[in-house]
Amino acid sequence: MDVISCRQIVIQALELTNQSRSDDTQIPLTDTTVLFGQDGHLDSMALVALLMDIEDALQEQSIDVSLSDEKAMSLSRSPFKDIPSITQYIYDVIAAQA
Amino acid sequence: MQVRNIMITGASRGIGKALVEHFLAMGDTVIGVSRSRSDIVSENYHHFLADVATEADAKHVFTSVKKQLGKLDVLINNAGIARMNAFALTPVSNVQEIMNTNFMGTFIFCQKAINLLRKSPNARIINLSTVAVPLNLAGEAAYAASKSAVETLTRIMAKEIGSFGITCNAIGPSPIATQLISGVGDEKINKLIQQQAIKKMATVEDVTNIVDFYLNPNSHMVTGQIIYLGGIS
Numbered sequence: 001m002d003v004i005s006c007r008q009i010v011i012q013a014l015e016l017t018n019q020s021r022s023d024d025t026q027i028p029l030t031d032t033t034v035l036f037g038q039d040g041h042l043d044s045m046a047l048v049a050l051l052m053d054i055e056d057a058l059q060e061q062s063i064d065v066s067l068s069d070e071k072a073m074s075l076s077r078s079p080f081k082d083i084p085s086i087t088q089y090i091y092d093v094i095a096a097q098a
Numbered sequence: 099m100q101v102r103n104i105m106i107t108g109a110s111r112g113i114g115k116a117l118v119e120h121f122l123a124m125g126d127t128v129i130g131v132s133r134s135r136s137d138i139v140s141e142n143y144h145h146f147l148a149d150v151a152t153e154a155d156a157k158h159v160f161t162s163v164k165k166q167l168g169k170l171d172v173l174i175n176n177a178g179i180a181r182m183n184a185f186a187l188t189p190v191s192n193v194q195e196i197m198n199t200n201f202m203g204t205f206i207f208c209q210k211a212i213n214l215l216r217k218s219p220n221a222r223i224i225n226l227s228t229v230a231v232p233l234n235l236a237g238e239a240a241y242a243a244s245k246s247a248v249e250t251l252t253r254i255m256a257k258e259i260g261s262f263g264i265t266c267n268a269i270g271p272s273p274i275a276t277q278l279i280s281g282v283g284d285e286k287i288n289k290l291i292q293q294q295a296i297k298k299m300a301t302v303e304d305v306t307n308i309v310d311f312y313l314n315p316n317s318h319m320v321t322g323q324i325i326y327l328g329g330i331s
Binding site: 045046048049052053055056059064 | 216258
């Protein structure tokens with residue numbers, strides 16, 4: 001899977017997240033939006049829900065990966081900070097598994 | 099009432115089979131999981147041969163349910179094994195087997211179910227425990243410890259998945275005449291029953307009653323709870 005496809009999956013998962021949020025808590029789908037961490041839009045359980053949606057979308061393309069392992073959580077720079085970092089992280093996880 | 103999709107592990111006998119029959123009679127769609135075949139025949143019944151403690155088996159079950167049914171409303175983790183033995187004489191292989199089925203099986207099925215359950219307006223997880231936990235029954239160290247782990251898992255999951263609209267509770271049946279306790283002598287069972295506030299054997303209907311209570315949409319504020327039969331606390 002290429003980076004563009006990974007990004008598309010992240011965007012679609014965030015659109016799903018936005019569907020369950022009120023108008024005043026919508027997450028702007030831009031590269032500079034902070035998703036997780038200081039001043040992030042997602043709390044830890046919302047991040048879990050997002051990652052489950054992403055894993056689900058990947059599974060539909062027969063890609064079976066776990067995105068929230070211990071290593072990801074302990075990286076000094078969180079891979080879940082924003083759309084570009086999550087996209088790159090997913091691409092790396094899939095590439096490492098291939 | 100809307101038809102619910104209800105998954106029950108350990109569905110081929112005992113409490114699990116009784117629950118399958120109960121929900122089929124109510125018009126629900128039931129997904130049964132067990133290591134052995136089921137003799138239940140119904141167009142609303144789907145049976146999967148699987149070992150709950152094997153992650154690959156669980157993946158297959160949930161992938162198939164997603165394709166065939168699209169959503170899941172209820173998961174009842176009933177699959178369990180018991181081996182009575184003195185702690186000092188219990189083979190380690192027995193302990194591993196008990197922990198794998200009772201705790202790991204419950205853990206794996208809960209984890210795999212979350213994504214499908216999130217799509218339900220009244221999502222429920224119900225785990226089966228036992229009165230052997232609060233009674234600290236001698237001779238059931240491994241079994242009671244595995245169910246104690248299930249109870250802690252139930253309480254912590256309730257906190258973590260509450261934001262997904264999923265409640266998670268457990269039931270601790272007192273002795274019921276099923277195959278699980280068929281190897282336990284009458285004297286021991288009677289002694290156990292004498293420790294209960296209500297001194298009689300329970301029935302599968304007593305379990306079904308608590309399950310129905312947890313599944314009631316009005317029970318949406320009930321989560322992280324363990325209900326024991328017979329007045330044990």
